[in-house]
Amino acid sequence: MREDNFRKVIPYTPGEQPGGRVIKLNTNECPYPPSPYVVRALTEMDPDRLRLYPDPLCTRFIKALSSYYKVPENMIFAGVGSDDVLSMCFMTYFNSGREILFPDITYSFYDVWADVYRVPYKTVPLLDDFSLDVEGFKAGNGGVIIANPNAPTGRLEKTETIEEILKANNDSVVIVDEAYIDFGGESALPLIFKYDNLIVVRTLSKSRALAGMRLGYAFGNEKLIKYLNDVKFSVNSYTLNTPSILAGEAAIEDDAYFKEIRDKVIKVREETKQSLKEMGFEFCDSMTNFIFAKKQGMDAKAVFEKLKERNIYVRYFNKPRINEYLRISIGTDEEMKTFIKALKEILE
Ligand code: PMP
Numbered sequence: 071m072r073e074d075n076f077r078k079v080i081p082y083t084p085g086e087q088p089g090g091r092v093i094k095l096n097t098n099e100c101p102y103p104p105s106p107y108v109v110r111a112l113t114e115m116d117p118d119r120l121r122l123y124p125d126p127l128c129t130r131f132i133k134a135l136s137s138y139y140k141v142p143e144n145m146i147f148a149g150v151g152s153d154d155v156l157s158m159c160f161m162t163y164f165n166s167g168r169e170i171l172f173p174d175i176t177y178s179f180y181d182v183w184a185d186v187y188r189v190p191y192k193t194v195p196l197l198d199d200f201s202l203d204v205e206g207f208k209a210g211n212g213g214v215i216i217a218n219p220n221a222p223t224g225r226l227e228k229t230e231t232i233e234e235i236l237k238a239n240n241d242s243v244v245i246v247d248e249a250y251i252d253f254g255g256e257s258a259l260p261l262i263f264k265y266d267n268l269i270v271v272r273t274l275s276k277s278r279a280l281a282g283m284r285l286g287y288a289f290g291n292e293k294l295i296k297y298l299n300d301v302k303f304s305v306n307s308y309t310l311n312t313p314s315i316l317a318g319e320a321a322i323e324d325d326a327y328f329k330e331i332r333d334k335v336i337k338v339r340e341e342t343k344q345s346l347k348e349m350g351f352e353f354c355d356s357m358t359n360f361i362f363a364k365k366q367g368m369d370a371k372a373v374f375e376k377l378k379e380r381n382i383y384v385r386y387f388n389k390p391r392i393n394e395y396l397r398i399s400i401g402t403d404e405e406m407k408t409f410i411k412a413l414k415e416i417l418e
Contacts, residue, residue, distance in 0.1 A: 077186070079182065079185050079186045080182070080185070081182060082178060082179045082182040083178075084097070085097035085383075085385055086383060088383060090381075091381070092381040092382070092383055093381060093382040093383065093401060093405045093408060093409060094383050094399075094401070095360075095382065095383060095384050095398050095399040095400075095401050095405070095409060096383040096384050096385045096397075096399060097281070097385070097399065098221075098250075098275075098276055098358070098359055098360050098399045099275070099276070099279075099281045099399065100275075100276060100277065100278070100279035100281070100331060100335065100359070101335070101400070101401040101402045101405060102279055102331040102334065102335075102402070103279060104278065104279040104280050104283075104317070104321060105278070105279075105320060105321050105324035105327040105328070106324070106327065107320035107321065107323055107324040107327070108280070108283075108317045108320045108321050108324070110320065111316040111317055111319070111320035112313055112316065112317055115312070115313060115316055119312050120312060122312075123308050124308050124310060124311050124312040124314075124315060125312075125315060126303070126307040126308055126309075128148040128309075128310045128315050128318075129315075130315055130316065130318075130319040131148050131285070131287075131310065131314075131315045131318035131319050131322075132146050132148055132287075133319075134318065134319040134322040134323055135148075135287055135322055138322050138323075138325070139259065139289070141259070141262070141289055142292075144292045144295060144296075145262065145289055145290060145291060145292055145295055146287060146288070146289055146295065147287060147288040147289075147290070147295050147298045147299060147302070148285070148286070148287045148309070148310055148318070149286045149287065149288070149302070149309055149310070150284045150285075150286070150309050150310060150314075151273060151275060151281075151284040151285060151286045152247065152249055152271050152272060152273035152275070152286030152287075153179065153286070154284070154286060154309060155271050155286040155287065155288050156179070156180075156183065156215075156245070156247060156271055156286075157183055158298055158301055158302055158305075159215075159243075159245050159269060159271065159288065159298065160183040160184065160187050160189060161187055161301050161305075162297050162298050162300075162301040163213055163242075163243035163245070163269070163294070163297075163298075164184070164187070164189040164212055164213040164243070165189075165212075166212040166213075166242075167190070167212065168190070168210070168211060168212030168213075168242075169190045169191055169192045169211055169212055170184065170189055170190070170191045170192075170211055170212050170213040170214065170215065170242075171191070171192055171193075171194050171206070171207055171209070171211045171213070171214050171215075172191065172193060172194070172214065172215045172216065173193060173194055173195070173196050173202060173203075173216065173220065174193040174194065174195045174196060174391070175196050175200065175220070175222075175223060175389075175391055175392055176216075176217050176220055176221065177217050177220075177221045177247065177249075178387070178389075180215055181193075189212070189213075190212070192211075194206035194207060196220075196223070199354070200220070200223040200225050200354050201225065201227070202216065202227055202231060202235075204231055204234055204235060207235045207238065207239070208235075208238040208239075211239065211242055212242055213242045213243050213244070213245070214235060214239055214242065214243075214244040214245070215244075215245040215247065216232070216235065216244070216245070216246055216247065217246075217247040217248075217249065217250075218232060218246050218247070218248060218251070218255065218258070219250045219251065219253075219255050219356070219357045219358045221249065221250065221358070221360075222360070222362050222385070222387065222392065222395070222397045223354050223356075223362050224250075224353070224354050224355075224356030224357065224358045224360055224361060224362050225354040225355070225356070225357075226254070226255045226256075226355075226357040228256070229256050229257075229258055229261070232244075232246060232258045232261070233258075233261060233265075236261065236265045236267060236268055237265075239267060240265075240267055241267075242267060243267050243268075243269060243294065244265075244267055244268055244269070245269045245271060246258045246268065246269070246270050246271070247271050248270055248271060248272050249271070249272070249273045249275070249276060250276060250277075250357070250358035250359060250360075251272065252276070252277035252328075252332055253276075253277065253332065253335060253336055253339070253357055253358050253359050254336060254357040254358075255357045257270065258270050259289055262289050262290055262291060266291045266293065266294070267294075268290060268291075269288050269289070269290040269294055269298075270288065270289045270290065271286065271287075271288045272286065272287055272288070272289075273285070273286045273287075274286070274318060274321055274322075276358075276359055277328065277331075277332050277335075277359070278321045278322075278328055279321075279331060280317060280318075280321055283313075283314050283317050283318070284310075284314060285310070285314055285317070285318045285321075334403075335359050335400050338400050338401070338402070338403050338406055339356065339359065339361065339400045341403075341406070342361060342398070342400060342406050342410070343355075343356070343361060345406075345410045346361065346363050346410075349365070349410075349413070349414065349417070350365050350366065351363040351364065351365045352364055352365070352366075359399060359400045360397055360398060360399045360400060361397075361398050361400070362392075362395050362396075362397050362398075363395060363396055363398065364394040364395045364396070365417070368394070368417065370386055370393065370394050370395055370396050371386055371388065371393070373396060373413070373416055373417070374386035374396055376416045377409075377412060377413070377416065380412050382408070382409055382412055384396050384397060384398045384399070384409075385397040385398075385399075
């Protein structure tokens, strides 16, 4: 067998999903259950519906997003989590053969999609405070992708910064990955009506507690969304399954519950920042549901492992520039108290 038959890639490494009773602060999930509307939509669904293929247009989910965000339906795309949406975006928009640009420290799936779809890329190093080097995104390119707020740093860029990058790139598509925008950032969403090169990607995994359902979506002008749908319908027309479409619709409709759990996460995040600061940790002022923190002289990998021995899972990245940091997702108030206590004991 010839080896060149195979598409070979180094895959993305997702955070661990340990079983049993652990404190899980490693994959930025929501610590609270999904909306009761979601539970009702799923329990009331007639199982006979599973005999039929799902709606390939995900109409009910798209309609719910359209009325909630006041964006026309033909400017919205739905996918199996934002990973699926982003992967489709790479396939659809980064097709020129020219190098795409993204920061050196960002969501570690971007270089994997670039490799798997044979998209050439160049990383633009973040500045020392982990802010974007805006000038670096003004060089000619075949596209740009930026997570805002960024992961794993948690840092939020101003909408003006995003707009500056959009203006400098009117020949290519700029994807803004807003997986964490609900936790305090200002969205670039209104800019889709002003710039025809902007795609804003979102998820229900974090702020709407539906990581297990796999629901993501994108906003962009009609032409960008049409091309994205053309690619989707050329790969797999039935991406979202029927329960997901119903759950997505229900989650978007329960605005009060969404705000309640989001506010709880934000409150616990701010308290956790305070505790970490008192312990001498340094971190960007996270606007997400995680904190990316380091402490002078701390061996982050050793602490990560010691926390794991106590059944507390955080994320550690053994990569240049970030190997002194721990990424800590925000759990419940109680979980964070247990975490801080364990961290203090380990660092003693
Ligand atoms: N973008 C960023 C920046 C993320 O951190 C994640 C979560 N791993 C995703 C997208 C994907 O999330 P999901 O596929 O669950 O929507």
